Amino acid sequence: MNLTLRVWRQAGPETRGRMVTYRVEEVSPEMSFLELLDVLNERLTLAGEEPVAFDHDCREGICGMCGIVINGVPHGPQPATTACQLHMRHFSDGDTIDVEPWRARAFPVVKDLVVDRGAFDRIIRAGGYISAPTGSAPDAHATPVPKPDADAAFEAAACIGCGACVAACPNGSGMLFTAAKITHLGLLPQGQPERSERVRGMIEAHDAAGFGGCTNTGECAIACPKGIPLTTIGRLNADYLAAVRGRQQ
Amino acid sequence: MHWTTCDRPGHSLCVALLTRARPTPAQNARAKGPSTVGQKVVMAATGILLVLFLVAHMLGNLKVFAGASAFGEYAQWLRRLGDPVLPQTAYLWIQRVVLLLAVGGHIWAATALTLRARRARPVRYAHRRPVRGSYAARTMRWGGVIIVLFVIYHILDLTTGHLNPVADPANPYATVVADFAPGRWYVTLFYGLAVVAIGFHLRHGVYSALRTLGQQTSRGERRARAFALALSVLLCGGYLAVPFAVLTGVVR
Numbered sequence A: 001m002n003l004t005l006r007v008w009r010q011a012g013p014e015t016r017g018r019m020v021t022y023r024v025e026e027v028s029p030e031m032s033f034l035e036l037l038d039v040l041n042e043r044l045t046l047a048g049e050e051p052v053a054f055d056h057d058c059r060e061g062i063c064g065m066c067g068i069v070i071n072g073v074p075h076g077p078q079p080a081t082t083a084c085q086l087h088m089r090h091f092s093d094g095d096t097i098d099v100e101p102w103r104a105r106a107f108p109v110v111k112d113l114v115v116d117r118g119a120f121d122r123i124i125r126a127g128g129y130i131s132a133p134t135g136s137a138p139d140a141h142a143t144p145v146p147k148p149d150a151d152a153a154f155e156a157a158a159c160i161g162c163g164a165c166v167a168a169c170p171n172g173s174g175m176l177f178t179a180a181k182i183t184h185l186g187l188l189p190q191g192q193p194e195r196s197e198r199v200r201g202m203i204e205a206h207d208a209a210g211f212g213g214c215t216n217t218g219e220c221a222i223a224c225p226k227g228i229p230l231t232t233i234g235r236l237n238a239d240y241l242a243a244v245r246g247r248q249q
Numbered sequence B: 001m002h003w004t005t006c007d008r009p010g011h012s013l014c015v016a017l018l019t020r021a022r023p024t025p026a027q028n029a030r031a032k033g034p035s036t037v038g039q040k041v042v043m044a045a046t047g048i049l050l051v052l053f054l055v056a057h058m059l060g061n062l063k064v065f066a067g068a069s070a071f072g073e074y075a076q077w078l079r080r081l082g083d084p085v086l087p088q089t090a091y092l093w094i095q096r097v098v099l100l101l102a103v104g105g106h107i108w109a110a111t112a113l114t115l116r117a118r119r120a121r122p123v124r125y126a127h128r129r130p131v132r133g134s135y136a137a138r139t140m141r142w143g144g145v146i147i148v149l150f151v152i153y154h155i156l157d158l159t160t161g162h163l164n165p166v167a168d169p170a171n172p173y174a175t176v177v178a179d180f181a182p183g184r185w186y187v188t189l190f191y192g193l194a195v196v197a198i199g200f201h202l203r204h205g206v207y208s209a210l211r212t213l214g215q216q217t218s219r220g221e222r223r224a225r226a227f228a229l230a231l232s233v234l235l236c237g238g239y240l241a242v243p244f245a246v247l248t249g250v251v252r
């Protein structure tokens, strides 16, 4: 099939960007979206032009590196699918496809479609971990965890930190990401001693990074390629309220 | 770092969990003012207070159906409330101050979050699919502005009487009936639209407030949505009943 791509080109963090139109011919429906960009880049390179910079690593939907807004939707039109797992068969011959980077002040554009997601690292550094070396994986029955808790923790732990939640949120909020980590760690016994410090630190880092505040609109959970539920944000709120109240006593 | 063992029963995994390698950024620097979550808590708490007022006010309005004297007595009772401990209309003034503080807090938090959201996305998307969330969620900000304008009009109309053709403090029934007379259909229309705007505002607002205050199960989420919808429909119905009863001559 033949496609028209309108791609955000921006030479560097300080330069102005713009949408540039490219024709890509003979696209196979079996290609992934990133392979489409590979084909475009090969042709640009042969023509002596600068290839389009974009992030990617595993190309199997588990690392969270790829992240582009396709026709206004983070990771494109397929639900629960990362851009690297999105196949061209979901598009039709003659389509015009808009490709843009995540748009958020906390995620400044590095080049073209590549953004700096260091703000997520700063949130993690503020408490999104267990601050003790716990050794190798313990026996599964060493510390009993109720099955529903284990399931919910696992569901939240599926977050790959891609940032689609921020890209989709009308407020540019990073709350779903933060809430996924709070839920994942807060449901397990290992996460208990630092639970209140964690939520206060991570919210503070979230706000300091320039993300917007959550208003429970739910766009994030719709866009999330890993299906992190919106209920995690309720859990974050409950932990935060408990932590703040605890400090005042 | 040194190793300690947690001695609570069942905490064999808590080895060394009780020590910290280095202070978190949270311990080093504290931002001024409430966090974004704190701002939402202000919005939720003040919002719940305003909803409680809306329920009470609706029940009071429905007294219109009990006739002129019952409605008049209710208005008198509002002014006597707290007697003899408090002077006349003291309760009303306490309620006004509390409501004003609640509205102020609500608008402050909404404005702070709106401005932060603007700053959080300096470059807009060239291609933006319309927000998929509910209509109610999308219209919270403009809906809120419309409701404030309505409340200002409403107070000038039925409390101070500036915009009311009768404005007789001794006869609130006549004041209300004159307000929604068929000839003043545009007033009734405006009231109707404002009440529907409030319904939409509460449909998302009540659900959102419960989530902000910690509602976190998917079953609870379904219940919270159903409760928000039921409350909004109930309040809309209750508030629309009076103007439309006057318009159609059921109350005269």
Ligand code: HEM
Residues within 6 Å of the ligand: B054, B057, B061, B075, B078, B096, B099, B147, B151, B154, B155, B158, B159, B172, B176, B191, B195, B198, B239, B240, B242, B243
């Ligand atoms: C549409 C149907 C409504 C009717 C017929 C109605 C009628 C009235 C009347 C008669 C009063 C004066 C009460 C008194 O001083 O004895 C009043 C006061 C008030 N109404 Fe309504 N109302 C309606 C809807 C609303 C709505 C939807 C709101 C809120 C968004 C609202 C907010 C207020 C407030 C804040 C006051 C108190 C002002 C004060 O402190 O005296 N009303 N209303």
Ligand code: FES
Residues within 6 Å of the ligand: A055, A056, A057, A058, A059, A060, A061, A062, A063, A064, A065, A066, A082, A083, A084, A085
């Ligand atoms: S490249 Fe790893 S998730 Fe897409």
